[in-house]
Amino acid sequence: MAAExxxxxxxxxxxxxxxxxxxxxxxxxxxxxxxxxxxFVVRAALRALExxxxxERLRNKGARIREISLTEAIEITEVRRVxxxxxxxxxxxQASEADVTRLTTIGRxxxxxxxxxxxxxxxxxxxxxxxxxxxxxxxxxANRIIERLHGQMVRxxxxxxxxxxxxxxxxxxxxxxxxxxxxxxxxxxxxxMRDHISSVIDAxxxxxxxxxxxxxx
Amino acid sequence: MAAExxxxxxxxxxxxxxxxxxxxxxxxxxxxxxxxxxxFVVRAALRALExxxxxERLRNKGARIREISLTEAIEITEVRRVxxxxxxxxxxxQASEADVTRLTTIGRxxxxxxxxxxxxxxxxxxxxxxxxxxxxxxxxxANRIIERLHGQMVRxxxxxxxxxxxxxxxxxxxxxxxxxxxxxxxxxxxxxMRDHISSVIDAxxxxxxxxxxxxxx
DNA sequence: CGCGCAGGTATTGGCTACAATACTGTAGCC
DNA sequence: GGCTACAGTATTGTAGCCAATACCTGCGCG
Numbered sequence: 001m002a003a004e005x006x007x008x009x010x011x012x013x014x015x016x017x018x019x020x021x022x023x024x025x026x027x028x029x030x031x032x033x034x035x036x037x038x039x040f041v042v043r044a045a046l047r048a049l050e051x052x053x054x055x056e057r058l059r060n061k062g063a064r065i066r067e068i069s070l071t072e073a074i075e076i077t078e079v080r081r082v083x084x085x086x087x088x089x090x091x092x093x094q095a096s097e098a099d100v101t102r103l104t105t106i107g108r109x110x111x112x113x114x115x116x117x118x119x120x121x122x123x124x125x126x127x128x129x130x131x132x133x134x135x136x137x138x139x140x141x142a143n144r145i146i147e148r149l150h151g152q153m154v155r156x157x158x159x160x161x162x163x164x165x166x167x168x169x170x171x172x173x174x175x176x177x178x179x180x181x182x183x184x185x186x187x188x189x190x191x192x193m194r195d196h197i198s199s200v201i202d203a204x205x206x207x208x209x210x211x212x213x214x215x216x217x
Numbered sequence: 218m219a220a221e222x223x224x225x226x227x228x229x230x231x232x233x234x235x236x237x238x239x240x241x242x243x244x245x246x247x248x249x250x251x252x253x254x255x256x257f258v259v260r261a262a263l264r265a266l267e268x269x270x271x272x273e274r275l276r277n278k279g280a281r282i283r284e285i286s287l288t289e290a291i292e293i294t295e296v297r298r299v300x301x302x303x304x305x306x307x308x309x310x311q312a313s314e315a316d317v318t319r320l321t322t323i324g325r326x327x328x329x330x331x332x333x334x335x336x337x338x339x340x341x342x343x344x345x346x347x348x349x350x351x352x353x354x355x356x357x358x359a360n361r362i363i364e365r366l367h368g369q370m371v372r373x374x375x376x377x378x379x380x381x382x383x384x385x386x387x388x389x390x391x392x393x394x395x396x397x398x399x400x401x402x403x404x405x406x407x408x409x410m411r412d413h414i415s416s417v418i419d420a421x422x423x424x425x426x427x428x429x430x431x432x433x434x
Numbered sequence: 435c436g437c438g439c440a441g442g443t444a445t446t447g448g449c450t451a452c453a454a455t456a457c458t459g460t461a462g463c464c
Numbered sequence: 465g466g467c468t469a470c471a472g473t474a475t476t477g478t479a480g481c482c483a484a485t486a487c488c489t490g491c492g493c494g
Contacts, residue, residue, distance in 0.1 A: 004477095028446070040478055043446090047261065051268030060446060060485045075358040082299035141292040145362060221447090245476070257448055260476090277455050277476055 007035045007045040015054055015065060016154050022067040026055060053152050066152070070208045073156040074201055076149045081197035083142050083149075084130070085190040090137035092181040092189035099136045100182045106132060107178040114171050122167045129174060133181070156204065163203055173199060224252045225262040232271055232282060233371050239284040243272060270369050283369070287425045290373040291418055293366045298414035300359050300366075301347070302407040307354035309398040309406035316353045317399045323349060324395040331388050339384045346391060350398070373421065380420055390416065 011031065014020055031042045046063045049055045056066040068076070095103070106129045113122040134143045150157075160166065173196035180189035228248065231237060248259045263280045266272045273283040285293070312320070323346045330339040351360045367374075377383065390413035397406035 027444095029444095038479060039446095040480090044264065047264055048268065051265065057446095061487095062446060072358065075356060078303060078356070079300060079358050079362060082303050083296060086295060086299045139292055139295070141289065141296050141366075145296060149358075244474095246474090255449060256476095257450090261448095278457095279476065 004041045004044050007031075007037055007041050008048050010035050011045055011049060012052070012054060012151065016151070018155070018158070020065045022065050022155065024065050026063040026065065028062070052148055068152055068155065070156070070204065073153060074204050076153055077197060077201050077204060080146060080149050081194055081201070083145055084133075084197060085194045087134055087137040087139055087142050087146070088177060088181065088193035089186045089190040090139055090142075091133045092184050092186045094138070095136050095181050095184070099132075102132055103129070103136075103178045103181060107175050110171055110174055114167050119161065119167060122171075123161050126170070126174070129178075133177075136181075156207075159207060160200065160203055163207065166203060169199060170196065221258050221261050224248075224254055224258050225265050227252050228262055228266060229269070229271060229368065232266075233368070235372070235375070237282045239282050239372065241282050243280040243282065245279070269365055285369055285372065287373070287421065290370060291421050293370055294414060294418050294421060297363060297366050298411055298418070300362055301350075301414060302411045304351055304354040304356055304359050304363070305394055305398065305410035306403045306407040307356055307359075308350045309401050309403045311355070312353050312398050312401070316349075319349055320346070320353075320395045320398060324392050327388055327391055331384050336378065336384060339388075340378050343387070343391070346395075350394075353398075373424075376424060377417065377420055380424065383420060386416060387413065 011026075020026070026046065028039050028042050028046070031045075032039050035042070046055060046057060050057050050063070054066060055063045057063045091099075106125055110122060110125045110129070113119075113125060130146075134146065137143075173192065176192040177189060177196060180192050228243075237243070243263065245256050245259050245263070248262075249256050252259070263272060263274060267274050267280070271283060272280045274280045308316075323342055327339060327342045327346070330336075330342060351363065354360075390409065393409040394406060394413060397409050
């Protein structure tokens with residue numbers, strides 16, 4: 001079971017790094033060799049990843065990386081909008097002074113990253129900000145759901161980060177969230193987070209428009 | 218795998234019917250006999266149920282029914298509040314005439330059930346209403362999450378249904394949701410659903426107060 | 435030349451046996 | 465009499481094996 005967790009994480013990380021393409025078949029034997037473990041462990045790992053919604057398994061046809069359509073990505077983000085809204089609200093309700101300091105520091109570094117055009121840096125800070133908010137909110141149930149949803153979104157998340165001009169737009173949204181949390185404004189923290197993620201949904205929609213104007217998928 | 222799904226459902230149903238107590242150990246051998254299957258299948262089922270958050274498994278100590286504390290039940294309901302709010306909003310946005318008819322019918326039957334004091338009937342209609350809204354909303358991602366959360370809540374849900382006077386309170390809330398969806402008022406549908414589930418959270422809190430005034434758990 | 439059928443191969447599904455680990459009860463010692 | 469250590473038992477974790485199923489290839493027939 002110790003080995004099992006490692007394999008689960010290994011495959012998950014590989015997927016997150018984009019080493020497996022969507023719809024790619026995950027042959028058990030291959031994974032055995034790749035992670036130097038037994039088929040038993042691999043099968044258990046695939047089961048777990050199926051439950052996480054990262055892979056799908058068809059009867060007698062094995063496991064593949066689950067393809068997340070754009071419409072599904074939007075659905076996922078819609079759910080994230082409300083759940084992260086809850087997290088922001090709770091963070092605002094119970095943030096300590098130290099928490100506020102951490103958040104404002106992240107905000108300042110974000111502004112610097114945008115100013116110097118360091119997109120990767122900004123993307124990391126974005127993840128850090130959301131993670132810190134979740135930590136402050138201490139809402140285990142919400143955290144679990146957000147993490148699970150996030151795991152399914154990586155591919156689209158990556159596409160999003162490459163949309164030019166997004167960082168400048170999202171910066172002010174992030175700063176509004178931080179400000180609301182800092183002054184303990186529960187309602188505005190939630191609203192700010194919702195607005196922020198709404199703009200992510202808009203960006204996803206735009207992505208779909210430009211990629212395939214006629215196809216729904 | 219066909220057998221496997223059956224066992225998963227079987228155990229889940231048993232838990233939902235309250236046949237297993239929280240913290241009760243689920244010995245693999247026992248389940249093998251009970252469902253007339255092999256340990257292999259049982260183990261797979263336990264894994265799946267672990268992913269659903271219904272059981273927990275400790276290394277070399279086996280599986281137990283996961284104990285959902287009151288605070289966790291409240292967390293779960295908080296998440297449900299925002300996600301079901303999303304569902305209600307979407308239902309309002311895209312409900313057909315037939316959908317509205319179905320919903321108003323459920324609403325009328327709810328009122329009747331309350332009038333005649335048929336609590337079980339009302340409880341069933343409650344489930345039916347929420348299920349119908351999810352169906353109308355057609356939001357797969359949200360539905361999955363709500364169902365998962367619901368599965369973890371059964372025990373507390375049961376306790377809640379026994380609180381005297383709750384049906385009368387929730388009836389008007391349900392009717393407000395139905396009315397908002399019927400006239401396509403997205404914002405009010407979400408608000409109404411949130412208010413409704415907020416009152417559920419209040420009831421849960423009250424339950425905690427009366428049960429153990431000093432203990433946090 | 436194309437379509438359908440059949441056999442072979444690859445891959446997964448399920449089972450049994452074995453190993454490792456934790457719990458429990460008992461006996462001996464302090 | 466109580467505590468500790470040891471041994472036995474119960475239960476889970478792991479591995480390898482056989483069977484079932486789907487896919488692919490080749491052959492035959494129309």
